[in-house]
Structures are given as structure tokens and as C-alpha cells.
Amino acid sequence: MLRSNVILSIIAGTIAVSTPAFSQEEGPAYKNEASVQVLGSFVKSTTSDGVDQSATNSGGVLASYRFFFNAHNGVEANYAYALNTQNFLSASGPLGVKTNSHEISGAYVFRFPLRRFRPFVLAGVGALVFDPSDFAGAGSQTRAAFLYGGGADFSISHHVFMRAEYRGFIYSTPTFNLTGLDGTDRITHRAEPSIGFGYRF
Numbered sequence: 749m750l751r752s753n754v755i756l757s758i759i760a761g762t763i764a765v766s767t768p769a770f771s772q773e774e775g776p777a778y779k780n781e782a783s784v785q786v787l788g789s790f791v792k793s794t795t796s797d798g799v800d801q802s803a804t805n806s807g808g809v810l811a812s813y814r815f816f817f818n819a820h821n822g823v824e825a826n827y828a829y830a831l832n833t834q835n836f837l838s839a840s841g842p843l844g845v846k847t848n849s850h851e852i853s854g855a856y857v858f859r860f861p862l863r864r865f866r867p868f869v870l871a872g873v874g875a876l877v878f879d880p881s882d883f884a885g886a887g888s889q890t891r892a893a894f895l896y897g898g899g900a901d902f903s904i905s906h907h908v909f910m911r912a913e914y915r916g917f918i919y920s921t922p923t924f925n926l927t928g929l930d931g932t933d934r935i936t937h938r939a940e941p942s943i944g945f946g947y948r949f
Contacts, residue, residue: 778948785944893919
């Protein structure tokens with residue numbers, strides 16, 4: 749009988765000690781988050797009608813605002829900027845269009861608020877604006893995009909956190925309204941890993 753009581757006491761003590769590591773973070777429940785991150789942009793190459801299209805790997809900046817309705821469910825709004833070169837290779841030769849790439853997007857966010865860090869997943873939609881720079885005859889184009897991703901926030905204090913995130917975009921490639929590229933747009937994928945800091949309030 750005594751041995752059973754000792755075993756039960758040990759089990760109960762172990763559970764009591766380990767539970768806080770998986771509990772929700774203590775302290776005020778902040779509903780707002782703002783963050784700034786540096787990102788990498790990596791675009792999948794495509795081929796259509798004999799035209800190979802790719803984009804140079806590049807970096808940029810991402811600004812996000814999130815509002816949470818409760819501990820798990822929230823929404824976010826994002827703006828990102830990156831500069832790269834859209835490359836086209838066809839029978840007539842190579843063509844490169846230096847491009848300012850802007851992103852405006854919104855997403856639903858589901859998070860898991862643990863004690864030290866907060867993993868999350870997200871899905872949403874957005875618009876990617878491809879604005880050519882110093883290329884005669886090329887026009888700006890906007891493409892609708894599907895957004896998905898995930899990551900985690902690592903708490904530094906009640907207010908400050910570090911965010912590591914991966915986001916993916918599925919969209920149609922730009923052609924810049926160039927006659928030789930008409931009809932060559934195809935669905936592609938952009939991978940955007942990012943890291944930065946944020947503030948809860």
C-alpha cells in the first residue's frame with residue numbers, strides 16, 4: 749500500500765512539474781502583433797511555348813500586422829518588397845527584366861501559444877505587383893496569388909519576440925505585356941523564408 753502511494757505521488761509530481769512547459773504563456777493576452785523581417789525569394793523556373801522563365805534569387809523585407817480574436821485564431825495583413833531580375837530564354841535569345849516586386853496579402857493565422865514559443869500556420873490570398881525598371885516597352889503587372897506558410901515566434905519578453913517563418917506563393921508568371929511573351933505565363937511557386945523581430949501589444 750505504501751509503495752503504491754509513493755508511486756502515485758511520483759507520477760503526480762512529474763505531471764505537475766512537466767505541465768507548465770506545455771501550458772499557455774502566462775501574463776496578459778496581447779491581441780496585436782507587429783513584425784519586420786528580412787526575407788529570401790526563390791522562384792521555381794517554368795517553360796511555356798519554348799520560352800524558359802526564371803528569376804534571380806534575391807532578398808527583401810516583410811512587414812506584418814496580426815490581430816488575434818482569441819488564443820488561437822487571428823488574421824494578418826502583409827506588405828513585402830524584393831528586387832530581382834525576371835529572365836526569359838527563347839529561340840530569339842535571352843531577355844532579362846529588372847523588377848521591383850511588391851506583395852500585399854492577407855491570411856488567416858492559427859497559432860499554438862505555448863510557454864516559450866508559439867508555432868503557427870497560415871493560409872490566405874494576395875496580390876503580387878511586378879514593376880519593371882528601366883526596360884522600354886515593359887508594363888507593370890499584378891498577379892493574384894495563393895499564400896500558405898508556417899513558423900514560430902520565440903518570446904524574448906512579454907512584448908518582444910523573434911519570428912522565423914516560411915511562406916509560399918502560387919501565382920501566374922509575369923509577361924510585362926511584351927509582345928514576344930504573350931501567352932507564355934504559367935503557374936509557378938515562390939518560396940520565402942524569413943526571420944525578424946516583432947512586438948506584442
